[in-house]
Amino acid sequence: MSPTRVSASENPLRDDRDRRLPRIAGPSGLVMFGVTGDLARKKLMPAIYDLFNRGLLPPGFSLVGYGRRDWSDADFAEQVRSSVSRYARTPFRAEVWEQLAEGLRFVQGNFDDDAAFDRLAEVLAELDTTRGIGGNYGFYLSIPPGAFPVVTKQLARSGLSRQDGDSWRRVVIEKPFGHDLESARELNEVVESVFPPDSVFRIDHYLGKETVQNLLALRFANQLWEPIWNAHYVDHVQITMAEDIGIGGRAGYYDGIGAARDVIQNHLLQLLALTAMEEPISFDAKDLRAEKEKVLSAVRVPIDLDSAAARGQYSKGYQGNEAVNGFLEEDGIAPDSITETFAALRLDIDTRRWAGVPFYLRAGKRLGRRVTEIAVVFKRAPFLPFDNTATGELGQNAIVIRVQPDEGVTIRFGSKVPGTAMEVRDVSMDMSYGESFTESSPEAYERLILDVLLGDPPLFPRHEEVELSWKILDPFTKHWESAGKQPEAYYPGQWGPASAHDMLSRDGRSWRVP
Structure with a gap:
């Protein structure tokens, strides 16, 4: 008997924002190419676990790895577990992991291997039946840009890119997207000849x-x-x-x-x-x-x-x-x-x-x-009614948005130094995310993977x-x-x-x- 999963509404790891604005993916799965790379190991697989742990993925969510390693499904599950245990943002919980692990599969093959992509199609058909995926899949290309064309063409040849009825198929592409304007245009033509523009998600994790x-x-x-x-x-x-x-x-x-x-x-x-x-x-x-x-x-x-x-x-x-x-x-x-x-x-x-x-x-x-x-x-003030000595240490006002690692906003402006003399010096007013909000910030890949599964493209x-x-x-x-x-x-x-x-x-x- 499968372990009982904590419902989305009861999950203590779901923050208040998630309760106010539930953005929970429907029946879906993700096929990941490049599962042995650093990005998949350190970012993508932990992000999937964190989303599942927060109740933002469906109970039947499935993750299929594709690669050259001679792995069984159990070998792949062990690799995912190792990655999650080391890099996940949310606490490891055995009952959540066991339910996620039921949907893990691995397909061995090269990118130009017709038979391997046919096996991938069979695995996805099996998951449609056993996990209730509904034919909804994202294909995550965490691979070198030179391999994008051959993989997208294989997805077309095997019928995996084809959307039937209400189901969807989307492709996720990591940067760099080309190495100059000409190669980017060529790559765009290849990818969009297989997937419609609204189904192509170009990841910029920033x-x-x-x-x-x-x-x-x-x-x-x-x-x-x-x-x-x-x-x-x-x-x-x-x-x-x-x-x-x-x-x-x-x-x-x-x-x-x-x-x-x-x-x-x-x-x-x-x-x-x-x-x-x-x-x-x-x-x-x-x-x-x-x-x-x-x-x-x-x-x-x-x-x-x-x-x-x-x-x-x-x-x-x-x-x-x-x-x-x-x-x-x-x-x-x-x-x-x-x-x-x-x-x-x-x-x-x-x-x-x-x-x-x-x-x-x-x-x-x-x-x-x-x-x-x-x-x-900002520009300097056009007129300063102070002696030069009073503003000798005064710089330019600035607003600084800190993206990482100390996330927040700093405003720099001039203020009088305490004392009997009029002396103005730069000071900073600081807003830190860690101090201003009790909610923990999700990793960028959590937000982006969820957006792919929801078909929500503003950040792409x-x-x-x-x-x-x-x-x-x-x-x-x-x-x-x-x-x-x-x-x-x-x-x-x-x-x-x-x-x-x-x-x-x-x-x-x-x-x-x-």
Whole structure:
């Protein structure tokens, strides 16, 4: 007899938000390609367990792994359990696990194996009967982009992409989606020849983060900010994604890709679009996408790419007290590689709201600390009725949205220093998610996987956004590749190469130190 599962309404792990706005998936299952990879092991499988544990997946939910390993269903279940035990956000509960494990299956095969995909079709048909899935499946492609076309074509050949009656079939694709505009267009044509556009979910996990979604609340739920969120008051915007680690074991993926293609094309340009877009009519997918596409269409790439961009490679040195290899000494990296581990760009947006306001984007590895933030830096007050000595330590006002790891919002402004003299100094007002809310924030992949199963697409970029992003980045990457120069070296723990700081100093500005 199957163990009794705690109902959604009784589950103590469901937070108040879930009770107020129940977003519970109907009968469905997920087929996961790339189940042995780090993403599946550390993020996807734990997220599925957490959703199940919170009562947000149906009792008959099924997860099918597809891969080359010689695994039985029991072997796959053990791998999932190991991943869940180590990485899940919610507590491990035996009775919940046992019910989830009943729906775990594994199919062995290569991506071009017709017989294996036919077996996959048989397994899904069996689950339709035994688990009440109703023919509703998502296909999660946690695999290298080069394998997308062969897998989608196999899904078409085997009939797995075909939707019958009221059932649905959806495909989930991880970034990077192509390596330039041309390849992105080719890939879009392949995928959308098999699945209709509304059934293609391109994952950008940054869009599932609570703080990224809070940017929309910060801007459009408050009268306080919108009147000053424009070129009359904003001096510039800085968007930073910094990591304090190297490439680790990702040499096979990272070499030839680099920081710009890896995170600027997707994560940072999405953050730029959300920061700069106009208020949407609603938060429905089509309205939200329309405003983001307008912003990306209005981005202007500077003519002088040398002065509007910087590239770097981390060298050998110390990260804190630990001696670390340089990029060229990492395992699997060619000693003459010109792949950048740091990239910074200046972009302008030709709209009435943002004319004359530069947006500075930077991303890199082996930097000072791990942080992702959006800093909206305001112009100085046009007149200060103070002596110069009174405001000597006064900087520019700023609103800083901290995406990770210390999620929250900081407002920097000037305040009088206590004492008999008039002295003004910068202070910070801080809102921390951990201190302001008792609810724990779900992992981004929990939100995104649930959205896939619900068919709720606002957080997923369509191919128009992907292609517009490549259109912005391509001039920079092609310029760097045609020059063939080695990226400028920078030491671990620093904030990128000297050229990145020169890029802002030429504009009379400087990077924030997060």
